[in-house]
Amino acid sequence: MTRSKLLMVGAGRMAEAILSGIVKNKKNSFEIITVTNSTDKKKLEQLKHKYSIQASGDWESQLASHDIILLATPPHTHEDILKKLASKIDGQLIITVAAGIDPSFMEERLPRGTPVCWIMPNTAAQVGQSMSTYSCGKYVDKSHRKILSEILSSIGVSEEFSEQHVHDLTAITGSSPAFVYAFVEALEESAIGYGVSSEQARKLVVNMFKGSIAMLEEGHDLKDLIQQVASPGGSTAEGLEVLKKLDFSAIIKQAITATNNHARG
DSSP: OOOEEEEEEOOSHHHHHHHHHHHHOTTOSEEEEEEEOSSOHHHHHHHHHHHTOEEESOSGGGGGGOSEEEEOSOGGGHHHHHHHHHTTOSSOEEEEOOTTOOHHHHHHHSOTTOOEEEEEOOGGGGGTOEEEEEEEOTTOOHHHHHHHHHHHHTTEEEEEOOHHHHHHHHIIIIIHHHHHHHHHHHHHHHHHHTTOOHHHHHHHHHHHHHHHHHHHHTTOOHHHHHHHHOOTTSHHHHHHHHHHHTTHHHHHHHHHHHHHHHHTO
């Protein structure tokens, strides 16, 4: 079986999360993994020794010897990178993790027939728990999908959508963790306000979330779950009434809309 050679352009947090996930799978299909970074030589050396992979300060010199190219650099760098790739690649699969850089964007800038994929992990990729969305270009075949599946499964679970849906849903899967953390912060501050330590507050809130997520994963209906906690006329119902008056649902939807509107420029 032919094993793939993966070139990672960029050595930031997401690149390392993906690298870590792949390396943890001792039966991964990559013969060679090379990470590149033109600015942070110290980080390159750290990754090289930590994961026993190859490292280079010049990604362009590595292109010809790799068949999978993963772009883990900021969106604003892609115009220049894709321009350079266009004159050098020869059928390699190009994958990006950059927000807004969809398959159409890449196909317009790369030679006709180039297979391209856009994956949108979230920061939970660092602990192998990402909910990633992705979209594939028109030239992606079964062999490319196999590689893509291996990369995505190494950092969590994933779901394929149209590129427009990935644009729309990135606010749900990619940005919303920040909204969750803001909610956690408010709950912890409330707990601390009743005299418990910050460590106790974190334990209380984190485990409350774990239990709530477990109930959701069991497939229970949301309305039923709410009713299980909130008896009519009870104290929880009183708290829910405050959220209703403040239009909690509308606030969250407005945050999603604002996130998407900003992402589209």
